Amino acid sequence: MPHSKQPADADRTPPPPMKVGSRTRGRPSPQEAQQLTELILSIARRLFIEKGFEETSIDEICAIGKMSKKTFYARFGEKQDLFRAVVGVLVNEIILDARSKVGRRPDENLHDYLTRVALDLLSYAIRADVVALDRLMIAATPKFPGLIKTYEGARRSAADLIVPFIAEAQARGEIREADPHKVAEHFLGFTVMERMRTANFGVEPNHVTDEDVATTAERVDVFLNGYLRRTPI
Incomplete structure (x- = not known):
């Protein structure tokens, strides 16, 4: 039976991290908090695929996402x-x-x-x-x-x-x-x-x-x- 071939997987690589946009000081809104979580996951997915588990660092994720470690650790306890x-x-x-x-x-x-x-x-x-x-x-x-x-x-x-x-x-x-x-x-x-x-x-x-x-x-x-x-x- 015929079966269509899948496109090259280079197209499946996650898109560049999305921009959260400007935020006011203080606690983020629920929408901003969700955007931050999605941003972290997007950056991490790309880095894990490109660099591997060991070589991906929380410092680099925070630097790319322009966020503090406090913001990261409020969502994820550790790299695993x-x-x-x-x-x-x-x-x-x-x-x-x-x-x-x-x-x-x-x-x-x-x-x-x-x-x-x-x-x-x-x-x-x-x-x-x-x-x-x-x-x-x-x-x-x-x-x-x-x-x-x-x-x-x-x-x-x-x-x-x-x-x-x-x-x-x-x-x-x-x-x-x-x-x-x-x-x-x-x-x-x-x-x-x-x-x-x-x-x-x-x-x-x-x-x-x-x-x-x-x-x-x-x-x-x-x-x-x-x-x-x-x-x-």
Whole structure:
């Protein structure tokens, strides 16, 4: 089945930090406070991707944003808290965009549906900015074990997208009964995460290829072979 390739991920790099504008002295308004938080996250996301976790400093973030450390620490306790927030924003952006694409069409059989969803989610998972932050999480986790919760949370959020449709397929009798959350995690692990790992290694492009389309369809076949409802002999 044809599948459009994703554009180069250079276009996905976050835009330059937004300007907060002039503020009066004293406590900022709720709108200004939100703008400051968004400014910090925008700067941090760009620096994390460009320089890595260790080389990104709070001093540099404050200097670029023209703000005091007091302003920063009023929002984020330490750098790993900031990193978790940056990843959380990225995951929320992806989930919000992907949610409209994961529904099953009335005329779509289960194999075609799962193949389409896997390719859609793969297109997000191998984006250059997503891969860059994933690499940073893996590299920084030994020093900051708390980041593993961020990593696991991102994977759960992706799986949660398709849980209702897995449960629906079970209700129809198309696949056997099992914890739909586990089924969704197995599905993504088999169809998406393996390809994401090769993107992390830099040996595969950051867009969906014709080979990805064929390989994903084959992997869905294998997945369904394990989960199809079978009549007892």
